[in-house]
Amino acid sequence: MxxxxxxxxxxxxxxxxxxxxxxxxxxxxxxxxxxxxxxxxxxxxxxxxxxxxxxxxxxxxxxxxxxxxxxxxxxxxxxxxxxxxxxxxxxxxxxxxxxxxxxxxxxxxxxxxxxxxxxxxxxxxxxxGQRDDPYKVIVNLGDLHGKTTDPDAMLPLLTSAIAGSLRVPYVAVRVSTPDGLRLVAEHGRTGTQLEEFTMVARGETLGELLVATRGIGDRFSQRERRLLADVAQYFAAVTEATRLIRDLQESRERLINAREEERKRLRRDLHDGVGPALTGIGMQVRAARKAAAEPERVGRILEDMTADLQVCRSEVRQLLDHLHRPPELDRGLEAALRVQCQRFHSPSLTVDLHVAAHLDGLPAAIEVAAYRIVSEALTNVAKHSRAESCRIIVDADRALSIQVVDDGIGIVSRENGNVGVGLESMRERAAELGGECLVTPGDPRGTAVRVQLPIPLGRHVRKAGDSPL
Structure with missing residues (x-):
């Protein structure tokens, strides 16, 4: 049996x-x-x-x-x-x-x-239930959606409403994630056959709506299937809205954290760089005052003070450069990248820049992020990689693609396993714009930095041939 x-x-x-x-x-x-x-x-x-x-x-x-x-x-x-x-x-x-x-x-x-x-x-x-009145079902969902303030409670409430409106024993929502489908909301108990309805928004499959039939061996009618397919699209819109709200909240948190980290960095740089230099200059002024009767000694002190003031000026200028849009970008991203590459080009390090598309018309945020990321990557190459050559490839289609590849000693991890401040800064800049920054070992040696920054819809770039530095 x-x-x-x-x-x-x-x-x-x-x-x-x-x-x-x-x-x-x-x-x-x-x-x-x-x-x-x-x-x-x-x-x-x-x-x-x-x-x-x-x-x-x-x-x-x-x-x-x-x-x-x-x-x-x-x-x-x-x-x-x-x-x-x-x-x-x-x-x-x-x-x-x-x-x-x-x-x-x-x-x-x-x-x-x-x-x-x-x-x-x-x-x-x-x-x-209201299976024969689909308009009322959608209207009820809209009313419930409008009264719900907690985005995380939206899908559970809607699944409960659908189960009650259509008198079905079980309703669930599974959302697509990088690790596969994940159950995010369900109502009731299932013991009958489950039917799946795909949730699609803006051409992207966001998940699926699962609805159990009312009885063993039952099937939904064509009219009920059309209604549930429409409900699945409504659930897709709600899922996307919930995701956007969550992304907005996370973006706000990242902005706040980035602002606080920037304040810490400024305080640290001023304390460790400009502060000691100004203290030293003050001591030199007092020494010069005491040595007023010794012109040669005063001259040497003034020369040291001049050098220290140059250092302070350079450090303050670096701090200011990080606080506003680099003036090099006024002539466009490609020109700014060429100027930056020329700064790092030396007899011991060859820097080649290849641009495969015209970069005119990019949003200012993408230009600044791309410039800062390339600058940080070149700084790491010059300071840590011991490389002889570095190749930068820039392309643009639906996203701005940047590759910085060197032939140095490769990635050297710290003892505590944490990444450096520069690498973390590049990743945060890319993440703020919905992109990604991957740092991997090069082939056959060295380090490869690959960046993808999505370009908003409506922004088009023109292809161009490779243009070496």
Whole structure:
């Protein structure tokens, strides 16, 4: 015998209390407790009613649907016929029952089908919800969406609303993630067949809506499938909106963290660079004052002060360069990159720049991020890689693509496993614009930095041939 599973177990579980109460009632009856059998007798039909109505035992919900419809129609026919005959006989036919019966029969024959459809819709609404009124289903979802302020609670509330509106036992939403589909919301319990409806927004598959059929072996009608497909698209829009809200919140947090980190960096640079230099200059001024009678010594002190002031000026200029848009970008990203590459070009390091597309018309944020990332990558090459050559390739289509590849000693990780501040800064700049920055070992040696910065829709770039530095 096959084991009982799923909804069959739930159906039979409804009858278990009645099965337990029946022998208990017989025992109590044997001890003279009269009336105990009535408790067991009532438990059996109650258990069967729960099994039929909630778990659709033997698919009797269809039988109940038709039985209720015809029972109501029978009552309406009998009541309507008697009422019409009485009214016609007393008010119109002057006591002629036979003529009144004929007219009443004709009126009932004409009104029978419209009344039956209305009764059927009423019973269907009680058993199947609002499946025959898709507009109302969508409107109810929109009202619920408008009243919900917590984006994380939106999908669970909508799944509950769909289960209640369509009288289905189970509704769930699975969202696409880099690791596969992940269940984010569900309502009810499943024991019947699940049907899947794809959630698509702006041409991207965001996940799927899972809906269980009402009974074992049931299938959704074509009209219900169209309704659930529309609901899946609504869920896709909600999922995308929820994702955008979450991304916006994370972007705000990143901006706040970046601002605080920038403040820390400025404080550290001023404290460690400009601060000691100014302190040293102050000491030199006091020394020069004491040595006023020694012109040669004062001259040497002034020369040292001049050198220190040059250092301070250089450090302050570097700090200012990080606080505003680099002036080199006024002539365009390509020209700015060429100027930056020329700064690092030396007899010991050859820097080649190849641009495969015209970079005019890019958003300012992308230009600044690309310039800063390339500058940081070149700084790392010059300071740490011991490379003899560095090749930079820039291309643009739907995204601005940057590759910085050197032939140095490769990536050297720190003892604590953390990445350097420069590498982390490049990744954060790319992430702020929805892109990515990957730092990997080069082939056959060296380091490769690959950056992708998405270009907003409507921004087009023109292809161009490679242009060496």
């Amino acid at each position: 096959a084991p009982v599973r799923g909804e069959d177990r739930q159906q039979l579980a409804c009858l278990l209390p009645a099965a337990v109460l029946l022998p208990v009632a017989l025992v109590f009856e044997g001890f003279g407790l009269t009336g105990s059998w009535a408790l067991a007798a009532a438990a059996i039909p109650l258990g069967m009613a729960v099994a039929v109505l909630r778990y659709r035992l033997y698919d009797l919900d269809r039988v109940i649907n038709r039985t209720v419809v015809w029972l109501l129609m029978t009552l309406l026919l009998i009541g309507g016929f008697v009422a019409i005959v009485a009214i016609l006989r007393d008010l119109v036919m002057r006591g002629s029952t036979s003529n009144a019966s004929l007219v009443a029969t004709g009126m009932i024959a004409v009104a029978f089908e419209p009344v039956r459809r209305r009764v059927q819709r009423l019973v269907d609404h009680l058993l199947y």
